[in-house]
Amino acid sequence: MVLFANERMDATGMGYQDQVFAQREQLLLTTARELFLAHGWEQVSVARVAEAAGIGKGTVYRHFPTKEAIYAQLVLAFSRRCLETYRQMPAEANPLLTMHRIIRRAFDLMNANRMEVQLCLHCERPEFQDRLDDAYRARFRELDQDYFDLFNGLAGEAVAGGLLKLGSVEEVHSGVETAFHGVMTRIAIGGFGACYGPETMESYFDHVADFLMAGIVGTSQDAWKRGIALCRT
Amino acid sequence: MVLFANERMDATGMGYQDQVFAQREQLLLTTARELFLAHGWEQVSVARVAEAAGIGKGTVYRHFPTKEAIYAQLVLAFSRRCLETYRQMPAEANPLLTMHRIIRRAFDLMNANRMEVQLCLHCERPEFQDRLDDAYRARFRELDQDYFDLFNGLAGEAVAGGLLKLGSVEEVHSGVETAFHGVMTRIAIGGFGACYGPETMESYFDHVADFLMAGIVGTSQDAWKRGIALCRT
DNA sequence: TGCCATCGTGACCGCTGGTCATGATGTGAC
């Protein structure tokens, strides 16, 4: 029986060989992660990962159908870890503040895991997803849905509390989602160009998080359209 | 004399051979672009580009030091074309509306050139830039500066017109820049997941552009911090 | 102990980006 990708890592109902297999898969993933971190995931060959893990190259392919599946597994693990973190964060005084806190925390989490963020963006591309096994693809979709639910939960509370207009939720989601991807890309790029940019990544994150909240609140108030119309050039 | 990358394409001061060389370079770029569009830039080999252009593989490397330099050249050309479009757009009634128009136009331009957007993101990564020749790197920096200047021009006008607080310019820049990258990433990804997303890309762009303006105006007013504080959960 | 199923393995494959010795070609002097 082949167990791809640490599903059912609990030892119950597993034969000894299965446990050895699962352990080796974990070793493989951590080894790959270390090498990817040290040398960049595109520069690290499967053979090198195998060697570093003290395992034959062919064995790697008993665990993962392709090198890209290793990427996918690392991304899924990271993404799940993040989601769990967000879920366990305490609610603030109101849902928009909670959202602000989660967003700000997400930026820090992603910034501390640049390689995973790069892989995330890489794995989201349809060219990548199309090449992927159905099983992996399903897990990505599931996570997408979980994140969407998390957002909708908070947005729903905000609507219920009169902080957000129901009609603005979709626009706000677009904005938040876009800012997320923007920050991910900034992190993946690895900082700012020579000619501009804030002092530190932290202040950049603060700016974007605040900007986002301004957008969320402003969107529901339609303030900018009225505001701008009143001003002269 | 070797002329990399269509600098000085004007025929003056060029020998016949130089013109042939420059023409072939252009042919090479358009051929590469077509193949990249049709099959994805990662799946197209240099040999295939050469064959499609009716040129020996070795000759490709007389024009571009690496395959990545072809990417860079396509990106630079696209990015310059976009910048020129933005610069030639007429000023609206006030600078923030002009900015809105430019942003919205940029989204459409990028959406119509997905492959170039993907390459843009690929080329911005430091791993890529580090491998690149100094000459190419310098051109990227120059373009970055030009885009920054474009933003600063409009932001400066907005500040002068009282539409924006001087102290908010950096935060607004962070927000706009982040949204740009977010939209680029969304385009590069190629749409939305199964479980959410607006009806069309156009309405998504509208949402993000409007959300951005709300953020720009809201940031200068510090409205959200006061607004949220007043609301109960 | 001996048999058999299972699984780890590295030689092997097709292909990639990149190099370079070689031969073709255009050019200027006479």
Add this chain to the structure above:
DNA sequence: GTCACATCATGACCAGCGGTCACGATGGCA
């Protein structure tokens, strides 16, 4: 016209990649 030279296009060639698979080691069961 022609010859000698410099220049440049070329594809055979290379190391390395992701991925495969026949085979031999291994471990469990009768």
